[in-house]
Amino acid sequence: MIASATAATARVAFAASMIAYGVHALVTRELAGIWGPVPKFVPAQAALPWLVGVVMLACGAGLLWRRTTPLAARVLLAWLLLWLVLRLAEAAMAPGVAGYWSGVGETLVVVAAAWTLVAPGDRGRLVARVLYGLALIPFGLAHFVYLKETASLVPAWLPSPRAWAMFTGGAYIAAAAAMLTGVCARLAAMLAAVQIAGFTALVWLPILASGKADASAWSESVISLALTAAACVIAEVLCQAPSQCESASSSSRPVA
Numbered sequence: 423m424i425a426s427a428t429a430a431t432a433r434v435a436f437a438a439s440m441i442a443y444g445v446h447a448l449v450t451r452e453l454a455g456i457w458g459p460v461p462k463f464v465p466a467q468a469a470l471p472w473l474v475g476v477v478m479l480a481c482g483a484g485l486l487w488r489r490t491t492p493l494a495a496r497v498l499l500a501w502l503l504l505w506l507v508l509r510l511a512e513a514a515m516a517p518g519v520a521g522y523w524s525g526v527g528e529t530l531v532v533v534a535a536a537w538t539l540v541a542p543g544d545r546g547r548l549v550a551r552v553l554y555g556l557a558l559i560p561f562g563l564a565h566f567v568y569l570k571e572t573a574s575l576v577p578a579w580l581p582s583p584r585a586w587a588m589f590t591g592g593a594y595i596a597a598a599a600a601m602l603t604g605v606c607a608r609l610a611a612m613l614a615a616v617q618i619a620g621f622t623a624l625v626w627l628p629i630l631a632s633g634k635a636d637a638s639a640w641s642e643s644v645i646s647l648a649l650t651a652a653a654c655v656i657a658e659v660l661c662q663a664p665s666q667c668e669s670a671s672s673s674s675r676p677v678a
Contacts (some may be wrong), residue, residue, distance in 0.1 A: 428658055429658050429659075432651070432654040432655045432657075432658045433485065433539070433655060434486065435650075435651040435654060435655075436485065436535055436648075436651040436652060436654070436655045437482045437483070437485035437486045438482065438651070439482075439644075439647050439648040439650075439651040439652070440478050440479075440481055440482030440485065440498065440648070441478070441479055441482035441483060442482075442644055442647060442648070443478050443482075443644055443645075443648055444474070444475045444476070444477070444478030444479035444480075444482060445475070445479065446475075446640070446641065446644045447471045447472075447474045447475035447478065448471065448472065448475035448476075448479075450471070450637060450640075450641070451471045451472070452471055452637075452641070453470060453471055453474060464508065477497070477501055480494070480497075481494045481495075481497055481498040481501070482494075484497075485498070485539070491539065492540075495536060495539035495540045496540055498536045498539075499533065499536040499537060499539075499540050502529065502532055502533045502536055503533060505529060506526070506529045506530065506533055509522075509525055509526045509529050510526055512525070513525070513526050520560065520563055520564050520567040520568065521564070521568075523560035523563070523564075524560045524561060524564045526557075526560060527556075527557040527558065527559070527560040527561050528557070528645060528649060530553050530554070530556055530557035531553075531554060531557045531649050531652045531653060531656075532648060532649070532652045533553055534549075534550040534551075534553035534554040534557065534652070534656050535550070535651075535652035535653075535655040535656050537549055537550045537553065538550045538655060538656060538659040539655075542659070546659075547659055547660060547662070550656055550659060550660070551601050551604070551607055551611075551656075551660060552601065552602060554601050554611065554614075554653075554656050555597075555598045555599075555600075555601025555602040555607075556598070556602070557598075558594045558595070558597050558598035558601065558614060559594075559595065559598045561591075561594045562591045562592065562593070562594030562595035562598065563591070563595070564591070565587050565588065565590060565591025565592075565594065566588065566591050569584060569587055569588065572587040572590075572591070573586070573587040575625050576625075577624050577625070577628070590617060590621075593613070593614075593617060594614065594617070596610070597610040597611075597613060597614040597617075607660060608657075608660050608661050611653075611656055611657040611660040611661070612657045612661065614653060614657070615650070615653035615654050615656070615657040618646070618649050618650050618653045619650045619653070619654070621646060622643075622646040622647060622649075622650045625646075626639065626642055626643040626646050626647075627643070629643070630643055
């Protein structure tokens with residue numbers, strides 16, 4: 423019962439974050455994070471925020487009702503995969519720019535969450551785990567490549583901001599390794615979700631609460647909320663699978 427309630431809460435939060443992103447795209451008429459920047463070869467770019475906003479609103483609303491969830495999840499996944507190809511194309515044009523790969527990672531996290539809604543079985547969990555692991559690699563590397571910028575986001579009341587930036591970057595990379603190998607993936611998924619949620623709570627929500635948030639802060643906050651909700655969905659789904667840590671520890675016990 424508790425697991426079912428947790429899953430329902432995570433999925434409602436994910437749906438709400440998709441709705442929030444849709445509203446953000448329609449209000450600002452800009453694409454950020456999961457959807458932007460868009461490669462220059464894509465036509466009708468002025469209309470894209472409207473299109474993305476409408477699709478995200480519809481998919482997010484569809485995920486809130488059980489009858490429409492399967493269709494909404496499939497449409498959302500197909501839409502996200504299309505944009506993932508565009509993000510990969512953008513990153514491939516400038517492979518040395520870590521920021522582009524972080525954008526790919528953001529899209530991958532949401533793709534992984536949507537995948538769990540479309541394919542909830544063991545195979546779906548495996549695909550989601552691998553996608554999530556791949557997404558966390560550029561997250562971790564960006565903390566080191568953009569160390570100064572990341573450290574500047576650490577709350578002032580925390581000591582040694584550079585150390586925190588490096589620690590969280592290393593934690594992302596460690597979680598990625600766990601996801602890709604399947605060793606302690608369940609624990610890694612939970613801790614990664616906590617870290618993403620902590621970043622949202624400690625960095626962006628206080629900026630919004632201060633009333634001094636600019637357009638960029640609002641965009642980053644919406645992205646961070648979407649990533650938090652997606653990470654929680656993935657962690658909840660992976661927690662339904664047997665733990666590799668438990669299996670390894672059980673197999674190492676002597677037989678009586």
